[in-house]
Amino acid sequence: MPKKRIMVVEDDFIIKEYLKQLCEQCGCEVVGDAADAAEAFMVFQQQSPDVVLLDVRLGGKRDGVDVAKQIFETGSDARIVFITGSNEPPMIERINSDHPFRILIKPIKGDELREALDAA
């Protein structure tokens, strides 16, 4: 079974490295990463990953939900796993409007991520 191709989008570089390491420990291949919305969409178009691990809060005017919308508009069937530090209803409602595959609340634990990536 080929390794799942993952892209990690997170504006905090240390946490991004941690997430990349977790993905690799889960047996996935990290094919790209990005720290803001524009870079995320550009890398997505270049790499066409199977799963996008996408932080909602990104630096800049557009957030992770905007990136997800943009990805869906391309007709891609990539699975979006959202990461958010806020579990407040308005934020979850906004994420759900994008039909996410999974929502993970920070701090991300290895088991949770493994389970999400296995299911994706």
Next chain:
Amino acid sequence: MALIAPTLASYRASSLFALATAVVATLTLVGGWLLGSQVLIRLNPSFPGMVPSTALALILLSAPFIVDRPDTPLFKRAAALAAGTVAGADLIVIFSGVANGIDAVLFPDLARLRTNSMAPATAIGILFGAVALYSTTMRSTAADNVLTASGTMGLLVSGTALIGYAFDAEALYNVAWYSAMAVHTAFALALVLLAILLSRPDVGWLSVLLGHGAGSQGARRLLPVVVILPIVLCFVALMASEAGYLNANFRLSVVALVMIVLLATSVIGNAKLQNAVEDRLHATMGDLRVTVQERDLLLREVYHRVKNNLQQINAMIALEMGNADEPATKAVLAATAARVNALGYVHTLLVSSERPSHLDVEAFLTSLVTNLVAGHGGEGRKITAKVDVDHDVIGIDPAISIGLLVNELVTNAVKHGFAGDTGGEVTVQLKHRDDGTRELIVRDNGSGVAEIACDAPVGTGQRIIMALVAQLKATQTVEHEGGTVVTIQIPASSLEVEAYA
């Protein structure tokens, strides 16, 4: 009620009024009765005079405020008792029919000077003054009420005489009780009563009149109008009727109408003032609300940043764990990450807490314990978590201490409390006790022994537990009874939500 400036002013006024009283009484006593000046005894030959006993009583009442020892209750009490005795003796002498007043008994030769007694109204006014003066030396609500009541009644007695003189002195003579109150007696009595009342500006209507509040400011503005205008009005009406412009009934009508206008104006003025105060209050409340919201927002942002920083620390530890080969190193890093995580939970919950300085301990411990057990592979080892916490809201510092304690104790229980894969349950309770303390209990029903034995080498976890128990001023007991039960008694004072500046 804050009375800083008015208090100083009122003490000065008190001394001044007392001095004026003493001067009037002394001049009458010495210049009039000893040296024989009729002008000093009665200002007008047709007026009654001030008798020696009245002058003596007025000097007694005013003396404590002239001598600069405002807090000498003994002096005040002695002066009050002496003045009261003089006035009381006068009334007894008059009403028992022994003589026409105390002066007639003490100084029989005064009869030749036409005035031979202290008027009953004067005696009553002085008695009120004596009671008020005595009350100033006592500190109780009842004494304060007596001071205000007697001082005010005394002012009414002297004020009636003074207004009577202003309007129609001869008419006043026809009223028996005022028939012999001298004009300067009435004036001096009013002054000494004001001196007595002003010596306690924190009591009664004076506290309202001299206060700093908007109501007091309004009262100070309106009171002169309400006091002076009726007198002026009645005086003008009296003059007009004497000149033939008004008859008696029409005079009453005009006075009544103008009084109505005056009082209505006062009421409306007061309402306007209250409305303005209320508007200012609403505006201030609005500003305060905005300030509090801004502060809460800022505080949440700070918690958010702290939470992010803790996540960064955790990520760095996790990165190190990924590169570590030694199991012992991995274990140390995992334990450190768990501790940082416990701190992170506090801040995660504070960000979304209804009040940013208050933490719902039930939600906090449920989230923490569930994740701890899951993080230590609880599901695979058939270990379940049960959290039973009384609803409580605690401050951030105790929340951090309890979070770290629970982290250590639950980690101990999950790691060492269950031998093999037999499974079991870890229970965390935080309950209120009748004496106000809280009881934190971490219990496992495993067959192993969590490594908290006293003779065991002190590890980092145990050191952290001991430090946190000390920080919470708590006590810890450990029992091994079908598992391990750790009970920590925490005094209520250690969990209070601190007011944050």
